[in-house]
Amino acid sequence: MSGIKEVAKLAGVSVATVSRVLNDSSSVLPETKDRVCEAIEKLNYQPNLLARNLRRSETKLILAIIPSISNMFFSEVVRGMQNKARKYGYNLLLCNTEDDSESLKVYLNLLKSRQADGVIFVSSAIEQQTLTGIAKTHPVVLCSEYYDGLDISYISIDNKLAAYQAVQHLIRTGRKRIAFINGFDYHISTRLRLEGYKQALADNNIEFREELVRQGTYGLKSGLRVMRQFLSLEEPPDGVLAGSDMMAIGAIKFIKQSGLKVPEDIGVVGFDDTRATSIFEPSVTSISQPMFDMGQCAVDILLKKINSLQGYEEKLILEHELVIRHSTV
């Protein structure tokens, strides 16, 4: 393949001029510009980005660190990220950690060795110390999960309010004993949702009961498992809030297996509003998170950080929505 020199020679100019038309920096005489463009066409010249990247010390690559790509929530976020990134000429370096801290390290090395211009952590299990270290030297944005104490940009939803509304909905539709299948407690969303859950109970004069809150692992099986525990209680719940759609579906499956009916006997609300909610029968009432938007905004914020030398930080909370389906009414 031909380089910038050949183009320069063919156009009868210096490499500097070719570089100028390439980046349309400073002014080039229209006629010389035409000559250069012509030469570029003729030689089918493509600038070598490796050289440009070295020179400019950038890669136009964004590290996207996510727990698992085969989770509908994350894949939607990734779609949003990619969509926005493309608009700005950036691309996504995809990093599936599968919650393995070893691979996380490997991927973070990509940042240190300048293979990427910045990083977006989507719901990542990363130590605060590691995170602050990275944030000191590289542009970082947190997506979905974040740390409240740290001054690091993030984008998320109002998890407390969301859980509050979900519980309110269950109560308003006649339930009184609301159980909660929550997520990992190192996630801030888990703690905030628990607050919202408690608040809703309190506002409706319902006593909080320890045994009605359990942790799941976001998957279908953990929904089944926790629901089995709930149904074996002396006073089983008549409403369930789950921290993910898959756990909600798992719960519903177990309820049906037990000969009970959804929504008649027990109402169930999920979280995220992934496509699974409308595939499953009964369709699942769920808190809709703007996953695509979150991905887009995360990239937006990251690019702002990349292009602003000072310590720009932005915390963004996006709107959610309770989508009511047949698992509650």
Add this chain to the structure above:
Amino acid sequence: MSGIKEVAKLAGVSVATVSRVLNDSSSVLPETKDRVCEAIEKLNYQPNLLARNLRRSETKLILAIIPSISNMFFSEVVRGMQNKARKYGYNLLLCNTEDDSESLKVYLNLLKSRQADGVIFVSSAIEQQTLTGIAKTHPVVLCSEYYDGLDISYISIDNKLAAYQAVQHLIRTGRKRIAFINGFDYHISTRLRLEGYKQALADNNIEFREELVRQGTYGLKSGLRVMRQFLSLEEPPDGVLAGSDMMAIGAIKFIKQSGLKVPEDIGVVGFDDTRATSIFEPSVTSISQPMFDMGQCAVDILLKKINSLQGYEEKLILEHELVIRHSTV
């Protein structure tokens, strides 16, 4: 951040020696090696990959072009690709085309400008001409869909046999009028599956009927739509093979809406065996494709091509499996 020069100075050696221990190329005296490593540690030195990439003219990046990341089939393939790539120090540049040919072009420019060492097309809608052009100058592997006439490496399953077995299964479980919701006809899988479908009918002395074959778009809605057409026939089918799990689920949904029962009145078989098959009720009988393996093998083949100067090509067919669930028995 410190460069190789600082390390060299601190260790009291030349940059060449530092480079040697970095790549453990040729022999370095153990004691000098120790000194260098020590200096690297002390300065927390990370080689600048941009410079290395320019020098070596490689990026250790693989372009992964897929129609949509939010499709379970593709996300599993991507997981496999990433998994294997990591083992060899490669990373994935994720490109969601959303079936937009414009963005495809953009992504292919990454190859031309040397931002990636090779490309894997997963079920991509790409013109043969474009493809052969790229394959002439860059390492290319096709995954899932491919072109039979071209000498370009690919990995897939035996789609004809798979469809054959699915239809056999429907017939063996008592069905006689088998309908087929097929995929896009620019996909080779679509054509091969049709062959298998016809073959199975022929082998069972069942007449092929044009009106029992329709095209869908792989999504849930198209399954619903096509099933409506089938049920409005004078002689509706008692068995359905769908080219994707989502279409199978859509079909089942419509069947149930129509007051008929699955599997009692109509048996349904899907394709791919994505997780949706076991989430849905009834669970869906499906042809299991080794998606993760396909991703892994695709990367394997691509790396072989990258590391072999001559025109290495490999065509691989992986095993599939009919997984029987409640939608047929």
Add this chain to the structure above:
DNA sequence: TTGTATGCGTTATCAC
């Protein structure tokens, strides 16, 4: 407006 020359941080080819 355009050309010259230097540097980006490595790796690799020579010498020694």
Add this chain to the structure above:
DNA sequence: GTGATAACGCATACAA
């Protein structure tokens, strides 16, 4: 076994 040094292909400060 080790050290100078020339590339890699481009962008830019400076000079013209």
